[in-house]
Amino acid sequence: MLQTFLNPDIIKQAWPIILAGLGNTVLLSIVVVPLGLFGGLVLAMLASVRKPWVRWPLMAWVDFFRAFPPLVLLIFFYAGLPFVGLELGGFACVCIAFFLNTGAYYGEILRAGIDSVPAGQTEAARSTGLGRLQTMLYVVLPQAVRNVLPDLLSNTLEVVKLTALGSVVAMPELLFQARQAQSLTYNPTPIVVAALIYFVLLWPLVRLLSWLENRALAALA
Amino acid sequence: MSNWDRFVETFFNAKVMAKYLPDIAYGTLVTIELAALVIVTGIAAGLALALLRSWGIRPLNLLIVFVVDLFRALPPLVIIVFIYFGLPAVEVAPSGFVSTWLALALVLTAFSEEIFWAGITSIPKGQWEAARSTGLSYGQTLINVVLPQALRLTIPPLTNRTIAITKGTALGTVVAVSEILGMASSAVSNSYNPSPLTMGAAAYLILFFPMVVFGRWLETKMQWKH
Numbered sequence: 001m002l003q004t005f006l007n008p009d010i011i012k013q014a015w016p017i018i019l020a021g022l023g024n025t026v027l028l029s030i031v032v033v034p035l036g037l038f039g040g041l042v043l044a045m046l047a048s049v050r051k052p053w054v055r056w057p058l059m060a061w062v063d064f065f066r067a068f069p070p071l072v073l074l075i076f077f078y079a080g081l082p083f084v085g086l087e088l089g090g091f092a093c094v095c096i097a098f099f100l101n102t103g104a105y106y107g108e109i110l111r112a113g114i115d116s117v118p119a120g121q122t123e124a125a126r127s128t129g130l131g132r133l134q135t136m137l138y139v140v141l142p143q144a145v146r147n148v149l150p151d152l153l154s155n156t157l158e159v160v161k162l163t164a165l166g167s168v169v170a171m172p173e174l175l176f177q178a179r180q181a182q183s184l185t186y187n188p189t190p191i192v193v194a195a196l197i198y199f200v201l202l203w204p205l206v207r208l209l210s211w212l213e214n215r216a217l218a219a220l221a
Numbered sequence: 222m223s224n225w226d227r228f229v230e231t232f233f234n235a236k237v238m239a240k241y242l243p244d245i246a247y248g249t250l251v252t253i254e255l256a257a258l259v260i261v262t263g264i265a266a267g268l269a270l271a272l273l274r275s276w277g278i279r280p281l282n283l284l285i286v287f288v289v290d291l292f293r294a295l296p297p298l299v300i301i302v303f304i305y306f307g308l309p310a311v312e313v314a315p316s317g318f319v320s321t322w323l324a325l326a327l328v329l330t331a332f333s334e335e336i337f338w339a340g341i342t343s344i345p346k347g348q349w350e351a352a353r354s355t356g357l358s359y360g361q362t363l364i365n366v367v368l369p370q371a372l373r374l375t376i377p378p379l380t381n382r383t384i385a386i387t388k389g390t391a392l393g394t395v396v397a398v399s400e401i402l403g404m405a406s407s408a409v410s411n412s413y414n415p416s417p418l419t420m421g422a423a424a425y426l427i428l429f430f431p432m433v434v435f436g437r438w439l440e441t442k443m444q445w446k447h
Contacts, residue, residue: 001311063430063433063434066429067426067429068388068425068426069388069391069392071391071394075402075406076415079418080418080419083415084228157293157294162296163296164298165298168395179306187310188310191303191307192303195299195300195303198295198296203290205294209293210290214338214342218339
């Protein structure tokens with residue numbers, strides 16, 4: 001069993017390949033998480049204009065992109081756009097698909113956070129002479145982010161896990177590299193090693209989240 | 222031909238769409254079948270684990286927490302790839318459909334156990350004590366007093382999480398499951414036209430958009446209560 005799934009020789013052989021993949025997964029996460037957060041922030045700040053003709057189209061936009069599996073968006077850009085002469089490559093397609101999908105999720109979370117800050121906060125800040133944008137950045141957002149921090153972290157965990165989709169469009173991230181190493185060595189050990197790396201890296205975040213979620217639900221009851 | 226016409230010809234080609242409509246419809250049925258299996262088995266197993274955990278057997282609980290953490294930390298695609306490409310090394314060769322079902326059901330089990338457990342622990346101790354003091358047994362208290370209150374709290378987060386995981390059925394295309402995305406992708410390579418992908422996207426929208434809106438409605442309904 002150990003010889004098949006955690007073969008030391010294979011690990012030694014595949015390690016450089018897997019390590020390169022890990023580097024790319026980290027890089028990809030560093031790109032797509034801020035990208036999604038930025039998209040979400042723009043959506044949420046727009047939605048904080050409490051006018052129905054602004055809010056409803058935004059909600060429709062958010063639900064539209066929450067309804068698509070991220071892989072469907074990714075394949076649509078990767079396999080569809082070349083037909084109109086737009087060959088964007090795997091990395092750009094991942095960025096666009098993630099911007100749309102995770103941006104919608106972050107936007108929904110941040111909007112709920114902004115809604116949770118009492119209107120009196122905005123009124124007080126505005127009456128001291130702060131501008132609209134200043135009020136949002138210095139008064140509302142800090143409180144909003146604190147209120148929805150567990151959801152933001154939980155979504156970030158999901159985004160990092162989603163980077164594994166890059167393997168479908170031939171991005172050399174952790175899963176892709178592990179698959180390469182597997183087909184080179186005819187042994188599933190590289191996939192197990194990749195899974196272990198994901199687990200070791202993300203476990204602390206999972207623990208933290210589970211603790212925060214338990215606390216949140218206990219407060220609700 | 223104007224640019225607009227060319228765009229419509231490419232992404233909304235009526236002839237291609239008519240030809241591959243049956244394929245996409247078949248893929249939709251496979252997606253629904255896979256999704257239903259994942260939801261039923263995943264949530265049932267999650268609830269069972271949460272109930273098992275409420276017994277308070279320490280070594281068993283540590284094991285449950287570990288398994289739950291494991292499947293929350295791993296990307297679903299990694300689990301699918303491991304089951305489909307890894308297990309055949311020990312003479313176990315599940316089909317793509319079974320691999321995707323197993324992987325997503327395990328992920329949903331982990332997330333739903335966590336949500337059910339949080340719901341159970343959020344019920345104040347006094348509820349247990351009061352129920353037990355009236356003569357109800359442990360099992361009766363759990364089923365008739367604690368669970369009805371706990372489940373109400375868990376419905377909105379569970380709904381949203383279930384939708385997110387069910388969308389993962391599209392990952393089955395990586396292991397050759399003929400669900401919507403898989404059927405659409407092969408139709409694109411057969412017809413040299415991306416219209417089947419547009420149809421596939423529409424099929425996902427029809428399936429999941431109402432669910433997403435329903436999840437949002439549940440969330441706001443819960444907020445008013447508190």
